[in-house]
Amino acid sequence: MIRFVVRRLVQSVPLLLVISLLIFALIHAAPGGPLSTYLENPNVRPEDIERLRKAMGLDRPLGLQYLSWLWAFVRGDWGFSYADGRPVLDRLVERIPATLELIGVACVMALIAALPAGILAAVNRRFDRVSSVFAVAGISLPVFWFGLLLQLVFAGALGWLPSSGRASFDGGDFVDRVVHLILPATVLAAALSAAWSRYLRRAMRDTVARPFIRAARSRGLSERTLLLHHALPNALPTFVTVVLLDISMMASGAVVTESIFAWPGIGSLFTEALGKRDYAVLMAFLMCGSVAVMVLNLVADLAVHTLDPRTRDAA
Amino acid sequence: MSTSTSASGRSTVQTNRAPRVAAYLLGALLLGAMLAPALAPFAVDALDLANRRAAPSSLHWFGTDELGRDVMTRVLFGARVSLAIGLVSALVSAAIGAAVGATAGYAGRVIDDILMRITDAMLAIPRLPLLMITAAVLQPSVPVLVLLVGLAGWMETARVVRAEVLSLAARDFVAAARAMGASPFRVVLRHVLPGVIPAAAVATTLAVGRGILLESALSFFGVGVQPPTASWGNMLYQAQTTMTSEPWLAIFPGAMIFLTVLACNAVGDAIGAARG
Numbered sequence: 001m002i003r004f005v006v007r008r009l010v011q012s013v014p015l016l017l018v019i020s021l022l023i024f025a026l027i028h029a030a031p032g033g034p035l036s037t038y039l040e041n042p043n044v045r046p047e048d049i050e051r052l053r054k055a056m057g058l059d060r061p062l063g064l065q066y067l068s069w070l071w072a073f074v075r076g077d078w079g080f081s082y083a084d085g086r087p088v089l090d091r092l093v094e095r096i097p098a099t100l101e102l103i104g105v106a107c108v109m110a111l112i113a114a115l116p117a118g119i120l121a122a123v124n125r126r127f128d129r130v131s132s133v134f135a136v137a138g139i140s141l142p143v144f145w146f147g148l149l150l151q152l153v154f155a156g157a158l159g160w161l162p163s164s165g166r167a168s169f170d171g172g173d174f175v176d177r178v179v180h181l182i183l184p185a186t187v188l189a190a191a192l193s194a195a196w197s198r199y200l201r202r203a204m205r206d207t208v209a210r211p212f213i214r215a216a217r218s219r220g221l222s223e224r225t226l227l228l229h230h231a232l233p234n235a236l237p238t239f240v241t242v243v244l245l246d247i248s249m250m251a252s253g254a255v256v257t258e259s260i261f262a263w264p265g266i267g268s269l270f271t272e273a274l275g276k277r278d279y280a281v282l283m284a285f286l287m288c289g290s291v292a293v294m295v296l297n298l299v300a301d302l303a304v305h306t307l308d309p310r311t312r313d314a315a
Numbered sequence: 316m317s318t319s320t321s322a323s324g325r326s327t328v329q330t331n332r333a334p335r336v337a338a339y340l341l342g343a344l345l346l347g348a349m350l351a352p353a354l355a356p357f358a359v360d361a362l363d364l365a366n367r368r369a370a371p372s373s374l375h376w377f378g379t380d381e382l383g384r385d386v387m388t389r390v391l392f393g394a395r396v397s398l399a400i401g402l403v404s405a406l407v408s409a410a411i412g413a414a415v416g417a418t419a420g421y422a423g424r425v426i427d428d429i430l431m432r433i434t435d436a437m438l439a440i441p442r443l444p445l446l447m448i449t450a451a452v453l454q455p456s457v458p459v460l461v462l463l464v465g466l467a468g469w470m471e472t473a474r475v476v477r478a479e480v481l482s483l484a485a486r487d488f489v490a491a492a493r494a495m496g497a498s499p500f501r502v503v504l505r506h507v508l509p510g511v512i513p514a515a516a517v518a519t520t521l522a523v524g525r526g527i528l529l530e531s532a533l534s535f536f537g538v539g540v541q542p543p544t545a546s547w548g549n550m551l552y553q554a555q556t557t558m559t560s561e562p563w564l565a566i567f568p569g570a571m572i573f574l575t576v577l578a579c580n581a582v583g584d585a586i587g588a589a590r591g
Contacts, residue, residue: 018436026445029452133333136584140577142528144535145551145569148558156559251441256532270444271536274451282448289441297439 001305005298012294019290020073024066027279073287079280083273088284092266098166099265102258103250105181106188111243113193118200118239119227122208131197138194143253147187147260154183164262184261188253192246199242203235210234237308241300248296251289334585337578344575348394355388360543371563378563380553390567393545398575400461400546401527407465408526409519412472413508419473420480421503431477438470443532450538457540460533464526472518479511517587524579531572547572 038044038052053059057068072079078088117135121128155163167177207213208231216230217223251267258267266285273281347354356376357363363375363383371378377386419430446467455463483489484507492506527547533539534548535555542549547568554564 015432015436015439018433019440022436022440026449026452136580137573137577140524140573140580142531142569142572142576144532145565145572148551148555148565148569152558152562152565249441252443255441255444255447256535259536270447274447274536274538277451282444286440286444286448289444290436290439293439293441 001302004305005302008298008301012298015294016290020070020287021066023283023286024069027283028062028065078284081273081278081281083276083278083281088280091269091281092284092288095264095266095269098263099254099258099267102181102184102188102263102265103247103254106185106192107247109185109189110192110196113189114196114200117193117197119204119232121197121201122204123223123227128201131201135194135198138190139198141190141194143187143191143256144260146190147183147257150183150187151260164260166264184257184263187257187260188250191253195246196239196243200235200239203238204231207231207235233307237304240303240307244296244300244303248293251285251292334581337581337585340574340578341582344394344578345398347391348398351391351395355385355391357385357388359388359392359545361385361388368557368561370561377567378561380561380564381557386550386564386567389545389550390547390571393547393550393568394571396457396540396544396546397527397530397548397572400457400464400530400540401523401575401579403461404464404468404526404530405519405522407462408468408522409472409515411465411469412518413476413511413515415469416473416476416478417480417503417508417511420477421484421499421507427477430473434470434473437467442467443529446529446533447536447538450533454538454541457544460530460539464529464533467529468522468525472515472522475514475518476511479514480507483507483510513586517583520579520583520586524576524583527572527576527579 038049057065060068076089078092080086081088081091084091117131121131151163154161161183162180163183166180204227208227213226213231216226221230254265254267255270256267257263258265259271262268266288269281270285272278273285352359361384363369363379363385365383366375366379367383368381369375369379369383375385375387377390379385380389415430415434419427419434446463449463450460453459453463480503489502489506492502497506530539530546531548531551534546535552537549537552540546540549542553550568551565551572554561554568558565
């Protein structure tokens with residue numbers, strides 16, 4: 001198991017290098033590169049820009065710049081935000097709890113909906129028809145539009161829920177925070193639960209069609225036991241894999257949801273940084289997002305190992 | 316797409332009318348977009364200053380915006396931009412994905428390794444944020460935007476195509492073609508790729524929906540299609556500040572995005588299920 005983890009970590013190093021190269025190239029493709037904010041500012045004189053370019057090492061060959069950026073990045077020196085001059089790392093770290101809270105709650109909500117829906121859809125034709133419609137609709141729903149509609153109805157017309165933020169101005173108690181969570185978490189959970197119920201339905205169907213289920217049925221086991229104790233454990237590894245991979249893709253979902261609901265997480269930090277062309281923050285966000293994807297990929301593989309004894313020898 | 320579907324999955328497609336309705340809907344949308352100048356009740360930039368911010372009525376079915384432009388007209392013209400971006404970007408994705416996937420699957424070994432690692436890397440970078448930065452940096456015109464969305468979406472197709480190529484390349488008819496002296500290029504193009512088309516078609520149909528969603532998200536954040544050109548996404552972008560007072564400005568373009576993507580996904584699912 002440890003050898004497997006080590007091997008996967010070693011394998012991910014070249015992958016991260018490719019990603020960092022892509023991101024670095026992208027930022028430097030911007031007209032004016034990282035200094036483009038100053039180029040558009042009429043108060044900054046051309047000689048100042050030249051001085052900054054020298055001071056920041058932007059006059060050196062690109063390859064050299066990449067290496068020194070990479071080295072600094074590895075050591076945890078992620079540079080300073082152009083927007084407020086604070087270290088990028090600090091700005092990211094202080095936003096992480098809010099994002100984890102939102103994603104965590106959304107995932108739990110999505111699982112609560114997807115598990116029973118997926119299992120039932122695999123065995124009940126009539127339920128499958130209905131849930132299929134909801135699932136395809138959920139997958140197709142534009143997140144930002146759904147968010148706006150929920151705001152319009154529940155915060156605007158009905159006035160039941162707050163439209164944005166993580167808590168009221170006075171800080172807010174537990175209930176206040178829960179109330180603030182409902183809309184953004186629902187938006188995130190809707191798409192997830194739709195996709196997840198489909199995965200589980202598919203995995204369950206494939207499992208139920210296998211001979212060992214027919215054998216178990218012929219031994220007189222109840223349908224309930226068949227489903228929950230024989231089929232589900234076999235369908236679970238595939239399901240857990242896609243769920244974890246989906247969670248790793250949440251960086252995109254968080255960006256949209258957080259900016260609509262002004263949720264103070266890393267997603268809204270990203271949109272703020274985008275508006276100000278704060279490249280140091282943007283680069284750090286993309287790198288963190290990519291690392292998160294790879295870590296969760298690894299976790300998914302480990303989870304499958306734990307859930308499915310047959311895969312252990314293969315590693 | 317997994318290749319296994321139970322027999323019941325096949326029969327649902329035949330009895331289920333939803334995919335057919337979805338296909339008709341897509342056709343109608345395409346037709347509506349193409350005939351927008353003839354169908355639209357008003358000229359695309361006509362201002363009705365007496366009826367600014369008007370709620371939906373018999374004169375302006377979808378209402379008007381802050382300049383008195385007819386929202387239904389703009390939605391119809393926006394369909395041209397949004398559908399074009401979805402369709403063309405999906406084709407770009409399909410072309411790149413097929414090329415990468417076929418090369419990786421047929422060449423194998425080192426080339427396969429390198430191409431698949433690049434694919435993994437591209438999949439690992441959060442797609443929407445990456446596109447948002449790229450669009451903010453490049454400030455693309457609509458054709459460039461199409462290219463960008465296409466470049467961001469080829470990875471799924473590449474994986475699907477590679478897997479199909481791997482299984483097809485092991486078949487006897489491919490060995491026979493090779494034994495008869497066909498070049499690797501010819502084998503892939505004439506013998507392997509035709510067998511990949513069904514799987515690639517599913518991936519491409521789903522990519523149309525994803526492309527439309529990506530464009531609308533980019534435009535929603537103000538880095539996609541720029542006004543005065545109307546796209547469903549940038550209509551939503553302009554609508555969000557007046558959401559409470561003029562909700563129709565957001566409801567109709569958003570509903571169009573939803574319906575279109577829904578139809579693409581329903582058709583894609585149906586093709587996927589039908590080929591089993």
